[in-house]
Amino acid sequence: MSHISIDNLSVWFDINEGRVDAVKNVSLRVNQGESFGLVGESGSGKSTILRAIVGLTPTWSGAMAVAGEELGRKRNRAFYKKVQMVFQDPYASLHPRQSVDQVLGETLKLHGAGDVDERIEKLLADVGLGPAFRFRYPHQLSGGQRQRVAIARALAPEPEILLLDEPTSALDVSVQAEILNLLSDLRHEHNLTYVMVSHDLAVVSHMCEKIAVMQLGEIVEVMTVEEMREMKPKHPYSRHLLESSLGYKRRTG
Numbered sequence: 001m002s003h004i005s006i007d008n009l010s011v012w013f014d015i016n017e018g019r020v021d022a023v024k025n026v027s028l029r030v031n032q033g034e035s036f037g038l039v040g041e042s043g044s045g046k047s048t049i050l051r052a053i054v055g056l057t058p059t060w061s062g063a064m065a066v067a068g069e070e071l072g073r074k075r076n077r078a079f080y081k082k083v084q085m086v087f088q089d090p091y092a093s094l095h096p097r098q099s100v101d102q103v104l105g106e107t108l109k110l111h112g113a114g115d116v117d118e119r120i121e122k123l124l125a126d127v128g129l130g131p132a133f134r135f136r137y138p139h140q141l142s143g144g145q146r147q148r149v150a151i152a153r154a155l156a157p158e159p160e161i162l163l164l165d166e167p168t169s170a171l172d173v174s175v176q177a178e179i180l181n182l183l184s185d186l187r188h189e190h191n192l193t194y195v196m197v198s199h200d201l202a203v204v205s206h207m208c209e210k211i212a213v214m215q216l217g218e219i220v221e222v223m224t225v226e227e228m229r230e231m232k233p234k235h236p237y238s239r240h241l242l243e244s245s246l247g248y249k250r251r252t253g
């Protein structure tokens, strides 16, 4: 059974100028423990798929299921215990007036955890932050450290699935690899399933086993990382994306 299954998902937004069809008839399957990448140009609908899974898009049709349970219109606490999201911008995702202790403590209490002190220290250690970080505020942290705190918060309910929306693109290049390596280690240590959005093919090829290429709201191709590395994408848009990411010019004649 797939850990995440999506069938014929369409998501649209009704705005003043008319209707935006952000995701069109998308189907995908993610197995337990797998890391699944969504790539494609800006505006192709990648983040909208993650937002639809967590219940942040009001208008959608199709079917979505997580761990065999069909998702309805509302998500309950049990859902958020299973599925957590890490956003792109760790500056926006942490409340400036909440210390690390408060951020993690509140999340743990919300999900009914006991031994909160011990769990906070364990979460900090899991994301490579020492106990000294516990009483810091976001403005006292670097971008990479903030993203580590955001990841610790996502891990607090002991989820099965992490949805990662460009988790390193707001960070300095020098810390991007550190955070990606941390996420890889955490996946193996906690047996997590990932769906990761990125427009950087190097990032998804490092992180994911399967990659879906999106264009204009549709998935045009799903390929394995081996197929991608061997330059075997079938769809012309996937080939274009791959070639441009390698900075590599096709010879035309």
Ligand SMILES: Nc1ncnc2c1ncn2[C@@H]1O[C@H](COP(=O)(O)OP(=O)(O)OP(=O)(O)O)[C@@H](O)[C@H]1O
Binding pocket: 013, 015, 020, 021, 022, 040, 041, 042, 043, 044, 045, 046, 047, 048, 049, 199
């Ligand atoms: N709340 C919203 N209201 C109206 N249109 C929206 C809304 N959210 C997203 N869209 C539109 O839906 C489309 C898909 O957006 P989405 O953010 O999913 O793309 P993306 O592939 O994740 O892009 P990026 O890589 O730039 O984040 C875009 O045309 C976007 O403008």
